[in-house]
Amino acid sequence: MDKQIRTVAIFFAVVYAICACNSLFAQDNANVFDKIVIDAGHGGNKPGAIGSKYKEKDVTLAVAIKLGKLINENLKSVKVYYTRVIDQDVDLYKRSSIANRINADLFLSIHCNSAVTKAAGGTETYAMGLGKTESNLEVAKKENAEILTESNSIQNYQGFDMNSPESDILFSLYQNAYLNKSLDFAAKIQEQYQTNVPFKNRGVHQANFVVLWKAAMPAVLTEIGFISNPKEEEFIGSEYGQWVIASCIFRAICNYRNKTDNLNDPIPTLEQLIPKDVLAKEKLRKENETLQQELLAKQQQEDSVKNASAQDTPQTPAQAPTPQNTSLVIYRIQFMSSPDKISVSDKRFEDLEDIFSYQEKNTWKYTAGIFATQKEALAYQKKVKEKYSDAFVVAFYNGKRITIVEAQRLQKNN
Ligand SMILES: [Zn+2]
CATH class of the missing domain: 3.40.630.40 (Zn-dependent exopeptidases)
Structure with missing residues (x-):
């Protein structure tokens, strides 16, 4: 065979093989x-x-x-x-x-x-x-x-x-x-x-x-x-x-x-x-929600005992539920305080997450976010500060406000 014809023949054979392969794959992929x-x-x-x-x-x-x-x-x-x-x-x-x-x-x-x-x-x-x-x-x-x-x-x-x-x-x-x-x-x-x-x-x-x-x-x-x-x-x-x-x-x-x-x-x-961080945060949020409910129930029970003794009725002291999560330290960002109680779903709070309010003396304090570490809280504080420049990190233990130093000591001991 002439060398040129042979080259052309090989070329077409290769092209045919590539096409055949391609159509095979294309057929496969279609299914x-x-x-x-x-x-x-x-x-x-x-x-x-x-x-x-x-x-x-x-x-x-x-x-x-x-x-x-x-x-x-x-x-x-x-x-x-x-x-x-x-x-x-x-x-x-x-x-x-x-x-x-x-x-x-x-x-x-x-x-x-x-x-x-x-x-x-x-x-x-x-x-x-x-x-x-x-x-x-x-x-x-x-x-x-x-x-x-x-x-x-x-x-x-x-x-x-x-x-x-x-x-x-x-x-x-x-x-x-x-x-x-x-x-x-x-x-x-x-x-x-x-x-x-x-x-x-x-x-x-x-x-x-x-x-x-x-x-x-x-x-x-x-x-x-x-x-x-x-x-x-x-x-x-x-x-x-x-x-x-x-x-x-x-x-x-x-x-x-x-x-x-x-x-x-x-x-x-x-x-x-x-993602792991999303799961961890959800766990913390749920634990904290349970804790808040337990504390609320305890508060209501104490109030009813007070009311009952005020009426001078003989009374056996009620057994208040004890919070289950005794080692729960959490951090939040406090950004506002007010003499009035504001709903946590208030329009003003819509850019913030996990709003939580608590009363200290006669003032209501408003916080956002729930974090397991001070480091995470500090990162979120930056966001809150865009709107509330005085926002700062606060710590809670079993639902009660504690100092940051105490929170760190408790976390160290655990
Ligand atoms: Zn739609």
């Missing part, structure tokens, strides 16, 4: 769960539902970023895409088209619920489909309302009208191919919430969400709690609560991937997923 799109609901000038302290758009973004971090660190073969990573307005139709463009294996939209009654609460996860109950329709209507403020909504949503029944038929033509997988993933998310989130499990539902409409892959919308419910707002607004929610969704993704890819990969526990 493997390796791309997920995380959609933080709302953003920019569309805040979503507004609670007394937090806005939906900020909570959803914080959870989305935490979830992405968990996937990047613990599921290295899965690539994470976001519809937004900053406080930015993204049209609803663009969110799923991002997922379609990269051929994602899963689309997850994160939202917070809200209701007029403060008592309404719980988590729920949706797949596309006809909303069967009034409350499901209401949730979809609220989340879809955003398109009313988007430009070109007529073209982008093909004349979709939230209030017309024909729109339901338009919707039902889509998504069916992925419905079973979407429902399966939704159920896995709710299973995790049920075990790990302290809210009611409202279950898996179907309703027509514009954001899921054209996703050409299994797609769900999860409502992580009610921002209108003070207890739930506190949880989903807190670092700890957001890590719990993100870890639940992460574990559901692992479960789903194990099933679709026929794997048996171990799934980390919440303890392993949530």
